[in-house]
Amino acid sequence: MSPEYKCFRKDRSNSNIECVMGGGVLIAVRKDIDGDEFFMDETKDLEAICVRVSLTNSSLYLNCLYIQPTAPIETYIDHLRAIDKIEDSMSLGDISLYCGDWNLPNTKWINDEDGLGLMPIIGDSECAKAIVTRRVTDHLLNRGSSQLCNLTNKYGNVLDLIHTNMPELSLVEKADMLIIPEEISDAAHVQIAVTIECEPALGNSNTSTKSINCFKKANFEEMRNFFGAIDYSYLYNMLDINEMVDSLYAILYDAIDKFVPKASIRSNNKPIWYDNKLTNLKNVMSRQYKKLGNKPKVNRDADEGDFKRAQADFCEYQKIHYHEHIKDISNCSKSDPKRFWKYINGKRTSNTIPKKLSYEGTTVTEDREKAKMFANFFSSV
Known part of the structure; x- marks a missing residue:
């Protein structure tokens, strides 16, 4: 894992999944983005993890899960309870994104009426998987989440589903840059790229941060004592005036570093009228x-x-x-x-003076002549 990312993980050994090969879920968040794990009792024994990412005016709840092919309907219900907990914790304007392998094969997906999400075609089958699929899709639709993924695997199934409450700002497509080479990747899964348009509270490319000294919070009493305790007599033994000035500035900068705290200022590079x-x-x-x-x-x-x-x-x-x-x-x-x-x-x-100045048919290039030209011009104002 790159050191630029924070890793949130739920290993298979920490869930109630019996299979020991592979497994586990992981969410990586860039370190300059404010994100923390959203803890829930509902996911204690599940192979699932949720991270809440701070946006400028809201939050993004990112939930990653895995459900075994042989899982009973009770496991699906537990995952839906966890999603309910997330939804109940959200505020107006928050974004939810539920990603993972639901292992619901033999389900076809078609565009809904709005063309933003997908609706399942399950039929009237009463088999266990059909019952589970209907229950899961109905529950998430009632929660306002749309399913966006229709990428089939080698066997023609869609196992990895992407649900969000903001389909109009989301795009799901097959990943161009593969994390795992296709020749060794799991044939039952498609590597997916999900893009959701939002603005994290930190790490925004349109903002920059600079550090300045906050003199309003400086400890001037300690600074005064610091200056008073210095023996300046050694400065008089210096023959070079520049060396004396450099030494004096070194003392000053040392005091500032010790007794003046720093503050970070974030500036936005977008135009002020950009709303x-x-x-x-x-x-x-x-x-x-x-x-x-x-x-x-x-x-x-x-x-x-x-x-x-x-x-x-x-x-x-x-x-x-x-x-x-x-x-x-x-x-x-x-x-x-x-x-x-x-x-x-x-x-x-630019703040520089032009190399050439022209006035009343006369052009000058020397600084002294430029000054005279400015003087003549402003003398008549």
């Missing part, structure tokens, strides 16, 4: 683009209309919202000049 609605429109546009595949000619069944409509919605709202922002900046030039000039300075690409 949540625009982010959501961009996410929808990206999801529609991914559905097209790498190129429309590769995916002949792809409908470019959905992507073009999402792209048009994004571009139209971005244009309108940007012009509203510029209008607002213009209107505040007198009432709030600081804000106005902050915007103007932010548009500047």
